[in-house]
Amino acid sequence: MQNHRAPAIIVHGGAGNLGADDPASSGAPDAPRLVGVRRAAEEGYRILAQGGSALVAVEAAVRILEDDPTYNAGTGAALNADGDAELDAAIMDGATLRCGAVAAVKDVKNPVSLARLVMERSSHVLLAGPGASRFARDVGIPAVENAALRTAAQRARWEASAKLGAPGTKTGTVGAVARDRAGHLAAATSTGGMAMKLPGRVGDTPLIGAGTYADDRLAAVSGTGHGERFIQLTVARHAADLVGKGATAAEAAQLAIHEVGERLDGEGGLIILGPNGPAGFAFNTPIMSRAYSLPDGTIVAEL
Numbered sequence: 001m002q003n004h005r006a007p008a009i010i011v012h013g014g015a016g017n018l019g020a021d022d023p024a025s026s027g028a029p030d031a032p033r034l035v036g037v038r039r040a041a042e043e044g045y046r047i048l049a050q051g052g053s054a055l056v057a058v059e060a061a062v063r064i065l066e067d068d069p070t071y072n073a074g075t076g077a078a079l080n081a082d083g084d085a086e087l088d089a090a091i092m093d094g095a096t097l098r099c100g101a102v103a104a105v106k107d108v109k110n111p112v113s114l115a116r117l118v119m120e121r122s123s124h125v126l127l128a129g130p131g132a133s134r135f136a137r138d139v140g141i142p143a144v145e146n147a148a149l150r151t152a153a154q155r156a157r158w159e160a161s162a163k164l165g166a167p168g169t170k171t172g173t174v175g176a177v178a179r180d181r182a183g184h185l186a187a188a189t190s191t192g193g194m195a196m197k198l199p200g201r202v203g204d205t206p207l208i209g210a211g212t213y214a215d216d217r218l219a220a221v222s223g224t225g226h227g228e229r230f231i232q233l234t235v236a237r238h239a240a241d242l243v244g245k246g247a248t249a250a251e252a253a254q255l256a257i258h259e260v261g262e263r264l265d266g267e268g269g270l271i272i273l274g275p276n277g278p279a280g281f282a283f284n285t286p287i288m289s290r291a292y293s294l295p296d297g298t299i300v301a302e303l
Contacts, residue, residue, distance in 0.1 A: 010176070043060050079154050079158040088192075175212070187220040215240055233256075
């Protein structure tokens with residue numbers, strides 16, 4: 001008999017469009033978008049299979065994606081209107097409902113780990129800007145130059161957008177949700193936000209219940225897409241509530257994303273894990289890179 005409470009993980013590398021020059025547009029299995037999410041899911045699942053917690057697994061998976069310049073998070077994040085990388089992240093433990101988040105951080109390599117320390121070593125949920133940076137130094141996270149987070153590819157995109165006066169893209173973000181052997185859930189999300197965003201703009205990622213949520217009684221959720229729309233509908237908590245009311249993870253994801261599109265003409269995607277059963281996901285954009293574990297531990301990566 002299949003154990004539906006077996007360890008499970010699903011990660012996403014953002015919902016959006018593929019350019020014609022993106023290797024993933026040809027469906028190549030070794031395209032960077034697929035390689036990265038596979039690596040993240042494999043590492044998260046390795047932790048779960050060895051008895052590690054869902055919280056540790058999602059942090060580890062998201063750190064891998066933050067360090068991969070393919071994605072809009074950490075190193076390689078989209079640049080704001082001033083040409084800086086400005087990062088948001090959140091993490092939540094479904095067993096205790098503890099959560100931590102950071103926003104508009106410009107000098108931290110792995111904001112998801114800073115978010116976890118906000119959760120564990122402060123009495124707050126969300127720290128932003130210079131205050132988050134000061135806290136990072138206080139807890140031993142070294143400062144990095146913002147230039148170290150800015151890749152040549154993102155700089156070229158920024159220069160092209162600035163020259164044309166083009167609006168920023170609304171999609172991006174990476175995330176992971178997991179269930180461990182004890183049945184506990186966790187979620188983590190990290191992003192550079194919209195390209196060409198106004199400095200100080202904060203999206204849904206670090207807002208608990210909007211882009212990130214986990215509750216052992218409901219589900220764990222990580223979102224990606226147009227953050228303002230996810231905030232308006234508190235999408236992550238809404239999707240988790242749907243699982244709590246009896247929907248499967250897949251059904252809840254589809255219903256929540258349909259509502260984002262129907263009510264607000266918003267774009268994006270979700271990944272979800274409930275207390276039981278397989279992971280679910282949905283998106284209303286051309287692609288959402290993702291990877292997830294099967295019951296036998298096999299990792300599947302898809303666009």
